[in-house]
Amino acid sequence: xxxxxxxxxxxxxxxxxxxxxxxxxxxxxxxxxxxxxxxxxxxxxxxxxxxxxxxxxxxxxxxxxxxxxxxxxxxxxxxxxxxxxxxxxxxxxxxxxxxxxxxxxxxxxxxxxxxxxxxxxxxxxxxxxxxxxxxxxxxxxxxxxxxxxxxxxxxxxxxxxxxxxxxxxxxxxxxxxxxxxxxxxxx
Amino acid sequence: xxxxxxxxxxxxxxxxxxxxxxxxxxxxxxxxxxxxxxxxxxxxxxxxxxxxxxxxxxxxxxxxxxxxxxxxxxxxxxxxxxxxxxxxxxxxxxxxxxxxxxxxxxxxxxxxxxxxxxxxxxxxxxxxxxxxxxxxxxxxxxxxxxxxxxxxxxxxxxxxxxxxxxxxxxxxxxxxxxxxxxxxxxxxxxxxxxxxxxxxxxxxxxxxxxxxxxxxxxxxxxxxxxxxxxxxxxxxxxxxxxxxxxxxxxxxxxxxxxxxxxxxxxxxxxxxxxxxxxxxxxxxxxxxxxxxxxxxxxxxxxxxxxxxxxxxxxxxxxxxxxxxxxxxxxxxxxxxxxxxxxxxxxxxxxxxxxxxxxxxxxxxxxxxxxxxxxxxxxxxxxxxxxxxxxxxxxxxxxxxxxxxxxxxxxxxxxxxxxxxxxxxxxxxxxxxxxxxxxxxxxxxxxxxxxxxxxxxxxxxxxxxxxxxxxxxxxxxxxxxxxxxxxxxxxxxxxxxxxxxxxxxxxxxxxxxxxxxxxxxxxxxxxxxxxxxxxxxxxxxxxxxxxxxxxxxxxxxxxxxxxxxxxxxxxxxxxxxxxxxxxxxxxxxxxxxxxxxxxxxxxxxxxxxxxxxxxxxxxxxxxxxxxxxxxxxxxxxxxxxxxxxxxxxxxxxxxxxxxxxxxxxxxxxxxxxxxxxxxxxxxxxxxxxxxxxxxxxxxx
Numbered sequence: 001x002x003x004x005x006x007x008x009x010x011x012x013x014x015x016x017x018x019x020x021x022x023x024x025x026x027x028x029x030x031x032x033x034x035x036x037x038x039x040x041x042x043x044x045x046x047x048x049x050x051x052x053x054x055x056x057x058x059x060x061x062x063x064x065x066x067x068x069x070x071x072x073x074x075x076x077x078x079x080x081x082x083x084x085x086x087x088x089x090x091x092x093x094x095x096x097x098x099x100x101x102x103x104x105x106x107x108x109x110x111x112x113x114x115x116x117x118x119x120x121x122x123x124x125x126x127x128x129x130x131x132x133x134x135x136x137x138x139x140x141x142x143x144x145x146x147x148x149x150x151x152x153x154x155x156x157x158x159x160x161x162x163x164x165x166x167x168x169x170x171x172x173x174x175x176x177x178x179x180x181x182x183x184x185x186x187x
Numbered sequence: 188x189x190x191x192x193x194x195x196x197x198x199x200x201x202x203x204x205x206x207x208x209x210x211x212x213x214x215x216x217x218x219x220x221x222x223x224x225x226x227x228x229x230x231x232x233x234x235x236x237x238x239x240x241x242x243x244x245x246x247x248x249x250x251x252x253x254x255x256x257x258x259x260x261x262x263x264x265x266x267x268x269x270x271x272x273x274x275x276x277x278x279x280x281x282x283x284x285x286x287x288x289x290x291x292x293x294x295x296x297x298x299x300x301x302x303x304x305x306x307x308x309x310x311x312x313x314x315x316x317x318x319x320x321x322x323x324x325x326x327x328x329x330x331x332x333x334x335x336x337x338x339x340x341x342x343x344x345x346x347x348x349x350x351x352x353x354x355x356x357x358x359x360x361x362x363x364x365x366x367x368x369x370x371x372x373x374x375x376x377x378x379x380x381x382x383x384x385x386x387x388x389x390x391x392x393x394x395x396x397x398x399x400x401x402x403x404x405x406x407x408x409x410x411x412x413x414x415x416x417x418x419x420x421x422x423x424x425x426x427x428x429x430x431x432x433x434x435x436x437x438x439x440x441x442x443x444x445x446x447x448x449x450x451x452x453x454x455x456x457x458x459x460x461x462x463x464x465x466x467x468x469x470x471x472x473x474x475x476x477x478x479x480x481x482x483x484x485x486x487x488x489x490x491x492x493x494x495x496x497x498x499x500x501x502x503x504x505x506x507x508x509x510x511x512x513x514x515x516x517x518x519x520x521x522x523x524x525x526x527x528x529x530x531x532x533x534x535x536x537x538x539x540x541x542x543x544x545x546x547x548x549x550x551x552x553x554x555x556x557x558x559x560x561x562x563x564x565x566x567x568x569x570x571x572x573x574x575x576x577x578x579x580x581x582x583x584x585x586x587x588x589x590x591x592x593x594x595x596x597x598x599x600x601x602x603x604x605x606x607x608x609x610x611x612x613x614x615x616x617x618x619x620x621x622x623x624x625x626x627x628x629x630x631x632x633x634x635x636x637x638x639x640x641x642x643x644x645x646x647x648x649x650x651x652x653x654x655x656x657x658x659x660x661x662x663x664x665x666x667x668x669x670x671x672x673x674x675x676x677x678x679x680x681x682x683x684x685x686x687x688x689x690x691x692x693x694x695x696x697x698x699x700x701x702x703x704x705x706x707x708x709x710x711x712x713x714x715x716x717x718x719x720x721x722x723x724x725x726x727x728x729x730x731x732x733x734x735x736x737x738x739x740x741x742x743x744x745x746x747x748x749x750x751x752x753x754x755x756x757x758x759x760x761x762x763x764x765x766x767x768x769x770x771x772x773x774x775x776x777x778x779x780x781x782x783x784x785x786x787x788x789x790x791x792x793x794x795x796x797x798x799x800x801x802x803x804x805x806x807x808x809x810x811x812x813x814x815x816x817x818x819x820x821x822x823x824x825x826x827x828x829x830x831x832x833x834x835x836x837x838x839x840x841x842x843x844x845x846x847x848x849x850x851x852x853x854x855x856x857x858x859x860x861x862x863x864x865x866x867x868x869x870x871x872x873x874x875x876x877x878x879x880x881x882x883x884x885x886x
Contacts (some may be wrong), residue, residue, distance in 0.1 A: 015266055021253055042359055062477070067476060080258065088260065090258070093258060106255075115467065135466065135469075137485075147495060155461075159853070161862065171854065172463050172464075174467070178468050182469065182472060
């Protein structure tokens with residue numbers, strides 16, 4: 001392969017290839033997407049590893065994310081500072097996990113983090129209620145929301161503490177045939 | 188869980204709480220104060236990477252690194268550490284690792300290359316993003332059928348069509364003509380001047396200039412070419428290709444079912460965990476566009492409402508009194524009779540239409556064409572009207588929504604496939620003089636040579652007409668119903684058009700159409716060898732037409748269709764169709780006498796009899812070997828062995844199921860143990876505090 005690009009060193013590209021599910025071409029394409037969000041902020045030369053962070057508003061305006069009701073949580077989970085401001089590393093990480101080659105357990109781990117609104121490592125009732133409201137655009141009645149949350153905790157809570165831990169979540173995901181195809185962003 | 192906290196990285200990276208971890212403050216997305224339980228954080232063991240090198244395998248460390256849930260900077264640091272340890276490894280191990288890495292790169296390249304060939308993948312992604320998995324599964328199924336038909340056509344072309352073209356003028360007849368002269372009269376070419384529009388009519392009905400061509404069975408010769416280098420037995424090739432075509436399709440379908448079934452079996456019963464599934468796995472992150480997102484949200488809302496409603500229906504049904512139950516069940520039974528009565532009426536209609544069409548055979552012009560297509564018209568009309576009525580009946584029966592869908596589907600499948608069977612039955616009656624082959628018109632040749640001088644071509648023509656008519660109807664519905672409906676609904680807003688609304692892409696009905704079309708091809712493949720090619724073209728055009736109507740006329744369905752279980756269901760229904768085709772093929776091969784005036788099997792008492800004839804030409808050793816395989820001393824031990832293997836596999840499957848249940852119970856128990864221990868610790872620490880306080884107070 002011709003080494004015509006000057007954005008990354010060969011070692012950087014190699015390490016990106018080893019740390020994500022992307023090929024060399026895809027990494028360069030993703031860099032172009034990242035840069036397109038803010039051409040004046042992102043330099044063309046990453047060999048010296050500049051510390052550039054794009055604010056959440058730009059990330060959230062990407063066509064793949066702008067209509068997703070969970071976009072803020074996705075950006076928060078994958079960003080370093082927890083506010084949604086992403087470096088190129090975070091950007092590549094995010095799309096690598098959401099690509100179709102990522103294994104189920106990796107996706108389940110991050111899905112758990114995304115649905116955990118209060119970041120307490122458990123999916124409690126309030127987390128479930130927020131998730132449900134985002135899923136149905138607040139159109140369910142209070143009663144229905146309460147019933148569905150109760151049923152979810154009933155079905156998946158294996159250690160009976162009234163909230164879902166990561167193990168409960170992963171056990172439930174194993175039984176979901178559609179999870180791999182729905183937890184997938186095409187870029 | 189807590190027994191092996193710091194196990195070094197292993198090949199199976201399933202449970203992150205055990206294997207990798209890092210200190211929580213490095214992932215600073217959590218700005219909250221320290222948590223109580225640290226167990227959810229992945230742990231990484233920096234200390235003992237040596238054990239990694241001992242367990243060498245094709246999946247080297249880089250693969251594990253990609254699958255770890257750590258931020259990029261940390262992954263790169265780990266990678267650096269791993270790379271620095273490489274010189275410690277022996278040269279043999281490093282050579283193995285380099286091999287593995289280059290093999291992986293080659294595989295990635297190969298996958299990239301193959302995906303270039305994958306048909307329509309971008310279109311399918313777009314459909315999935317905008318309309319959901321259910322509609323996408325229909326188009327995936329259609330693509331599967333296109334590929335299947337095309338590959339079968341290549342098979343048939345390679346073994347039957349091309350040799351036939353090449354050896355057309357060469358070769359000697361296999362068996363000399365025996366039998367009555369009258370049976371061998373077959374003159375498909377029209378005489379004299381033909382009016383020009385007759386060509387168009389012939390194209391649609393497969394008669395005239397199309398009849399005596401490679402399209403139909405009658406054109407192939409029963410020659411055997413024997414040269415010093417090549418010997419090619421045309422009839423034998425024809426027979427074996429037809430049989431192998433069915434076996435090949437069966438293998439493809441079962442292979443595809445295997446992948447779908449694996450998912451269905453692994454996830455167990457689909458009713459458990461319904462709500463968790465909907466809440467956590469139904470959001471499609473690949474959904475694009477504001478409109479699609481809103482629709483998806485409405486979709487999920489509707490799904491949850493339907494599920495809650497089903498629960499309340501179940502509760503109500505359980506609370507019915509005895510008299511109400513009796514009323515309900517008797518209603519259901521009577522409605523069942525009504526629906527089957529409708530289906531039988533449709534069958535009778537097809538029967539009468541086919542007989543009438545055969546009687547009126549030979550009439551020219553547009554009226555003649557109408558009579559030719561009469562069976563197809565009646566079948567299609569039945570297929571439109573009866574399911575509509577069955578849907579209304581299903582509403583009266585008051586099953587739960589999911590049961591209603593399945594019942595309606597099964598009825599529609601029954602209707603479609605058996606209506607085809609009725610058509611075939613009528614044809615059979617006329618060809619063999621209602622089964623009594625030694626009476627009446629069939630006495631001379633054991634088939635009705637007056638009506639059908641070449642009956643195989645006739646059957647092939649019927650199947651050809653069915654295929655063509657099905658395609659024309661699909662396009663007609665598109666142009667005459669769906670586009671106008673959209674234009675009316677969009678431009679003319681009043682209550683009626685609001686109520687009618689835009690077209691919804693109903694997946695089950697469309698899939699049944701595909702299965703029906705494919706069944707027709709399977710039934711007719713023996714008599715019309717080019718039918719798979721025609722079907723390939725038909726399905727390719729259908730793909731584009733359906734895509735156009737989907738994007739322009741349809742709104743996404745509110746009621747979803749689960750995509751993975753539905754793929755499995757489509758393939759099961761396809762197998763029914765294959766079964767029907769196989770029955771037809773086996774019957775024609777063995778029971779009916781081939782036409783004496785045409786085709787590669789003329790002068791044989793049955794199509795299958797060519798096999799014993801050619802068998803005698805094989806060498807003695809091969810004959811003995813084949814006799815041995817067919818004899819009891821081989822087949823009975825083989826049967827016993829396969830029974831043993833099947834019992835073993837079934838036992839294995841049940842053991843896995845039991846161990847899954849056991850592990851689940853174990854997880855529950857460990858959770859309770861953990862809670863108990865935490866309580867004990869709290870109690871002990873409280874006691875200690877109390878002791879300290881009392882000690883401090885007393886001193």
